[in-house]
Every structure is written in C-alpha cells, then in structure tokens.
Amino acid sequence: MTDIQEVTKPRSVTVPIRSIGATHRERIAVHLQALEEHDRFLRFGYAATDEQIARYVDGLDFDRDDIFGIYNRKLELIAMAHLAFSRDPDHLECAEFGVSVLKKARGRGYGAQLFDRAVIHARNEGVELLFIHALSENTAMLKIARNAGATLERAGSETDAYLRLPPATLDSRMSEMLEEQLAQTDYRLKVQAKSFWDFLAGVQEVRRGVQDARHKAGG
C-alpha cells in the first residue's frame, strides 16, 4: 500500500523561483485570470471577476511588496506568490502570504517552495510574523502552513495561520542571494530558448509557404 502511494505521488522537484517586477504585470494577470472560479475564491476570499483581478494586478506595489514566480519553458507563469508587507506603522514586522499554482502544475511542491522562498525573503527583510489567511477547506494551503510550523486558528469556514520567523542570519541572506541569481539565470536561458524556437517555427512557416506556392504554380 505504502509502496503504491510512493510510486504514484508526483516527485517534488526543486525549481528556480525568481522575484518578479512591474514589467511582468500582464503575465501575472494572465496567470490569475486562468484560475477557475473556486480557486479564485480560495485565493482572494471571493470569486474575483477578471476585472477585479485586473484591478488587483494594477494595484500591486512592487516597491513595497514582493512577488515571486515560477515560469515554465514557454515562459508561462505557472505559479506565483505575493508577499505583502504590513502598512500599519504599529505592525511593520508583519507580512501576509498569498499564493496560486495553475491546476496543471499542482501537487509538485511548487506551493510549498514558494512559501519557503517567501519565508526566507521575509526573514531577511526583518519580518517577525507571517500571516496566511485561508478557507478552512483549503487542505493544501493549510498543510503548507502546518508543515512550516505555523500556528493555525480556525474560526468556522476560515482559518488564520501565523508563523513566527527567526531573525535573518548570514546563511539566510546568502541562500536568498544565490537562489535569486540562479533563478534569474534560468529565466534568461528560457527567454533565449523560447526566442530560438519561435525563430525556427517562423522559418518553418516560411518554408511551408514557399512549398505551397511551388505546388500551386506546378499544378
């Protein structure tokens, strides 16, 4: 029984996670608008419409908050997290974590890895308490929080999780710097590869056009 579960459970592969800036707004919107109604409900606490998502994305403050993303080879943003820092002057040591993974990419550990990435960044930014607001039915999100050692407080259909973060260390700073560099390099390589494949596809299209024209002229 255990063996079968181990074989069927998808392998969790470590993926490069990069911080993303305002130039990626459009991709963030595409990612969030690809979420189904129930997932939007889980992510935002209400079934956000495309317009509400567009407003949320327009309102993202990339100077204050941090957005982390996982891109696939087609440069599709398949998973992202929003680390929102508190604006309340009395609670500057707090931040909130929100995350979404496209359905086709779930169960591979991306949600958990984005959480780890956000935690290390939050620590390095001096955050002491990280909050996650989730619906009590959201088993996957609550598992991520519980696995990280968060305290969960259930209030009916909603659950607040909070994780106390240890102070930054030289190790946490170095780890984050290294991870960010690797992720930026990985992204640049994906951009190059995609541009090359797009170029090849264009060449093939031209070739097909020439062949068609030749057939027509011959026939």
Ligand SMILES: CC(C)(COP(=O)(O)OP(=O)(O)OC[C@H]1O[C@@H](n2cnc3c(N)ncnc32)[C@H](O)[C@@H]1OP(=O)(O)O)[C@@H](O)C(=O)NCCC(=O)NCCS
């Ligand atoms: C919540 C969400 C981000 C999880 O992403 P994910 O990449 O599939 O999660 P992971 O693969 O990292 O799995 C995390 C944990 O949850 C478990 N899990 C994943 N999907 C599960 C499911 N449907 N039911 C129960 N447990 C699940 C995993 O086994 C793992 O636990 P483990 O490490 O103890 O084995 C994703 O389901 C999602 O985008 N949901 C819609 C938006 C949302 O709910 N956001 C969270 C509120 S801010």
